[in-house]
Amino acid sequence: MSSSSKAVDLCRALIRCPSVTPEDGGALGVLEDRLKAAGFSTHRLRFSEPGTPDIDNLYARIGNGAPCLVFAGHTDVVPPGDTAAWRFDPFSGEIADGALWGRGASDMKGGIAAFAAAALDYVAANPGLKGSIGLLITGDEEGPAVNGTVKLLEWAAAQGEHFDHCLVGEPTNVEALGDTIKIGRRGSLTGTLQVHGTQGHVAYPQRADNPIPHLLRLLTALIETPLDAGSARFDPSHLEILSVDVGNPATNIIPASARARFNIRFNDRWTPQTLQDEIKRRCAGADSGRTDLSFDPCNALAFVTEADHFTDLVVEAIAAHTGRIAHFSTSGGTSDARFIRAYCPVIEFGLVGATMHKVDECVPLADIDRLTTIYREILTRYFA
Numbered sequence: 600m601s602s603s604s605k606a607v608d609l610c611r612a613l614i615r616c617p618s619v620t621p622e623d624g625g626a627l628g629v630l631e632d633r634l635k636a637a638g639f640s641t642h643r644l645r646f647s648e649p650g651t652p653d654i655d656n657l658y659a660r661i662g663n664g665a666p667c668l669v670f671a672g673h674t675d676v677v678p679p680g681d682t683a684a685w686r687f688d689p690f691s692g693e694i695a696d697g698a699l700w701g702r703g704a705s706d707m708k709g710g711i712a713a714f715a716a717a718a719l720d721y722v723a724a725n726p727g728l729k730g731s732i733g734l735l736i737t738g739d740e741e742g743p744a745v746n747g748t749v750k751l752l753e754w755a756a757a758q759g760e761h762f763d764h765c766l767v768g769e770p771t772n773v774e775a776l777g778d779t780i781k782i783g784r785r786g787s788l789t790g791t792l793q794v795h796g797t798q799g800h801v802a803y804p805q806r807a808d809n810p811i812p813h814l815l816r817l818l819t820a821l822i823e824t825p826l827d828a829g830s831a832r833f834d835p836s837h838l839e840i841l842s843v844d845v846g847n848p849a850t851n852i853i854p855a856s857a858r859a860r861f862n863i864r865f866n867d868r869w870t871p872q873t874l875q876d877e878i879k880r881r882c883a884g885a886d887s888g889r890t891d892l893s894f895d896p897c898n899a900l901a902f903v904t905e906a907d908h909f910t911d912l913v914v915e916a917i918a919a920h921t922g923r924i925a926h927f928s929t930s931g932g933t934s935d936a937r938f939i940r941a942y943c944p945v946i947e948f949g950l951v952g953a954t955m956h957k958v959d960e961c962v963p964l965a966d967i968d969r970l971t972t973i974y975r976e977i978l979t980r981y982f983a
Contacts, residue, residue, distance in 0.1 A: 610712035611692035614701035621652035646746035654746035662731035669733035673740030706955035710768025717974035770952035777921030781947035783903035820885035833866030
C-alpha cells in the first residue's frame with residue numbers, strides 16, 4: 600500500500616473515532632499503534648486542571664539526533680450538529696464522489712493522517728535517519744486549550760526534547776491545495792460589558808434608569824473608530840460584538856442591567872494589555888452609566904515566523920507537486936502554533952478548509968494523496 604493510500608486509510612480510522620472535545624474516542628490509540636509498529640517511541644499523557652476537562656495527548660519521536668522536525672496537530676473535533684442533516688453519518692468515514700466524508704476530514708484528521716503516513720514512509724525508506732521526526736498530537740485544540748499542546752510542550756521541554764522546526768497540519772488553503780501557508784496568527788481577546796441601571800415600570804421612566812441606551816452608546820464607541828489600519832504582515836484588527844443580553848421577558852418592565860460580549864482579533868500592533876487599555880479608554884469617553892468591564896484570560900498573542908531556509912524548503916516542496924507558489928498569510932482564527940512558537944520556528948500547511956466545522960465536512964481523496972506526497976517531499980529535503 601502506498602503512503603498516500605495509507606493516509607486515506609488512517610484518516611478513515613480516525614474519523615470513525617468520535618473525538619468531540621474533550622473526548623478522545625480512541626483516536627490517539629489508533630495513531631499511536633501505527634507509530635509504535637514503525638519504531639517510534641510514544642508517550643500518552645493526560646493533563647488536568649481544576650475547572651477544565653482532563654485531556655489525552657500523544658507525543659511520538661523517532662531518532663535522537665539533530666535536526667528534529669516535529670509535526671503538530673489535534674485529533675479532537677467540533678460537534679457535528681444535527682446528524683440528520685448530514686449526507687452520511689459524520690463518524691462513518693464514508694468515501695463517495697471522490698471524497699472522504701466525516702467530521703474532522705478537513706480539520707484536521709486529514710492533515711494528521713497525511714503527515715503520519717509521510718513520516719512512516721520516510722522512516723521505512725531511510726532506516727539510518729540522521730536527525731529526528733516528532734509528532735505532537737493533542738485532544739484540546741477545539742476546546743479551552745488548557746490541558747493540551749501548551750502542557751505537552753512543557754512536558755517535552757522538561758524531558759530535554761528539542762525541536763528545530765515545526766509544521767502544523769491545520770487546513771490553511773483557501774481555494775486549492777498549495778495556495779496558502781500560515782506564517783503567523785492574530786491574537787484574540789474577549790471582553791464583557793455589564794451596565795447597571797435601575798429597574799422600573801415602563802410607564803414611569805423617570806423612576807428608573809434604563810441600562811440599554813447606555814450599553815448601546817458603549818458599543819458604538821468601541822466599533823465606530825477602527826483599531827488600526829493593519830501592519831506589514833497583518834490585516835487591520837477588528838472588534839466583533841458577540842451577544843447583547845438583557846434577560847427581560849416582560850413588556851412593561853425596564854430592566855435592571857444589560858450585558859454584551861465582544862471579541863477582538865488583533866495584529867502585532869497590540870499586546871493584550873495595550874488593547875485592554877484602549878478599550879477602557881473608549882468606554883471612559885462614552886456615556887456609560889454604572890459599568891463593569893472585564894476581560895477573559897488571554898493565551899492568544901499575535902505572532903509571525905520570519906522566513907528562513909525552512910519556509911523556502913516548504914514553498915519549494917509545494918510548488919514541486921502542485922505548480923503553485925504558496926502565499927504567506929496570517930489570517931484566520933487561532934491555532935496551537937501560538938504555543939509552539941515559543942519553542943521553535945513554526946508554520947502551518949494542510950488541506951483546503953472550505954468545509955471545516957460545516958455539515959458534510961469532506962475532503963477530496965486526491966488532496967489527501969497530494970498532501971501526503973508534499974509532506975514526504977518536505978522530509979526528503981529537510982534531511983538531505
